[in-house]
Amino acid sequence: AQKVTQAQTEISVVEKEDVTLDCVYETRDTTYYLFWYKQPPSGELVFLIRRNSFDEQNEISGRYSWNFQKSTSSFNFTITASQVVDSAVYFCALSEDTGRRALTFGSGTRLQVQP
Amino acid sequence: GAVVSQHPSRVICKSGTSVKIECRSLDFQATTMFWYRQFPKKSLMLMATSNEGSKATYEQGVEKDKFLINHASLTLSTLTVTSAHPEDSSFYICSARDMDRGPYNEQFFGPGTRLTVL
Numbered sequence: 001a002q003k004v005t006q007a008q009t010e011i012s013v014v015e016k017e018d019v020t021l022d023c024v025y026e027t028r029d030t031t032y033y034l035f036w037y038k039q040p041p042s043g044e045l046v047f048l049i050r051r052n053s054f055d056e057q058n059e060i061s062g063r064y065s066w067n068f069q070k071s072t073s074s075f076n077f078t079i080t081a082s083q084v085v086d087s088a089v090y091f092c093a094l095s096e097d098t099g100r101r102a103l104t105f106g107s108g109t110r111l112q113v114q115p
Numbered sequence: 116g117a118v119v120s121q122h123p124s125r126v127i128c129k130s131g132t133s134v135k136i137e138c139r140s141l142d143f144q145a146t147t148m149f150w151y152r153q154f155p156k157k158s159l160m161l162m163a164t165s166n167e168g169s170k171a172t173y174e175q176g177v178e179k180d181k182f183l184i185n186h187a188s189l190t191l192s193t194l195t196v197t198s199a200h201p202e203d204s205s206f207y208i209c210s211a212r213d214m215d216r217g218p219y220n221e222q223f224f225g226p227g228t229r230l231t232v233l
Contacts, residue, residue: 033221043206045224091158095222100172101212102149103222105159 002027004094006106013082014114021077021109023092029053031097034075036066039089039108048090051075082113118142119211121225128199129233136194136228138209144189145211149222150182153206165192199232206230 003026013019025034036048049059051068059066063080079086089110093103118141128134138148146167151159163184164172171184181203183195192211196203206229210222 035221037224042226043208043229044226045208047221047224050221100149100161100164101147102161102164103159103210104161107158110156 002029002032002094002096002104004092004104004106006092006109008109009107010110010112012112012114015084016081017113018078018080019082019111019113021079021090021092021111023075023077023106025073025075025092025094027094027096029096029098033095033097034068035093035095035103036075036077037091037093039091041088045091048077079111082111084113084115087111087113117213117223119209119223119225121207121209121228123228124226125229125231127231127233130200131198134196134199134230136196136207136209136230138192138194138211138225140190140211140213140223143211143213143223145192145213146189147212148186148192149210149212150184150192150194151208151210153208153227155206159208162194196230199230201232204230204232 005024032053034051038046056068065078067076089108091108092106095103120139122137148165150162152162153159161174162177165184165186167186167189173179186192206227208227209225
């Protein structure tokens with residue numbers, strides 16, 4: 001069975017600080033997909049990134065960057081120079097390439113960026 | 116592209132009534148839609164997988180007679196909470212897979228429906 005663990009329940013930083021959100025996953029499949037979503041107070045999920053298991057290249061998108069380490073089953077997310085608008089709950093999720101292909105979500109990390 | 120809508124966005128009902136929530140893919144066809152449930156300050160939990168033209172597959176612990184799912188077309192799935200009770204109050208989110216987007220398993224999420232049962 002697949003599992004996603006986000007050990008950090010809540011993080012509080014001051015604006016302009018860098019922050020890293022951790023994500024560790026478990027799966028028996030060799031092909032799988034990892035995702036990060038942002039959920040602001042409105043509740044709507046905002047897609048941030050998808051990474052497949054064969055692509056271990058790290059990715060940077062503006063202030064966001066992702067570090068995929070297959071050896072440690074981790075897919076961490078870093079926000080550089082955080083802003084108040086980054087305040088939200090962030091979910092890491094996993095989808096296997098067989099079966100229902102539904103998403104298994106981590107418990108989420110609530111990020112609060114103080115001005 | 117890849118927009119998913121949900122209706123209603125918010126509903127308040129009395130205990131014992133049934134509530135129907137619609138999930139529509141607006142600009143793509145979705146053979147598979149998923150229904151998730153999220154309690155306050157909790158994660159999203161998969162309730163069921165809805166396949167067009169066939170019966171939904173429910174996750175363990177989800178009552179199929181309580182949460183009726185119908186996927187009548189490639190763009191519409193409905194979730195009916197029958198005889199709702201206060202413990203059914205939650206945030207319900209649907210997602211849809213775009214069948215033309217290959218193997219990436221990307222799902223597009225609706226904005227969610229907040230159900231409050233009095």
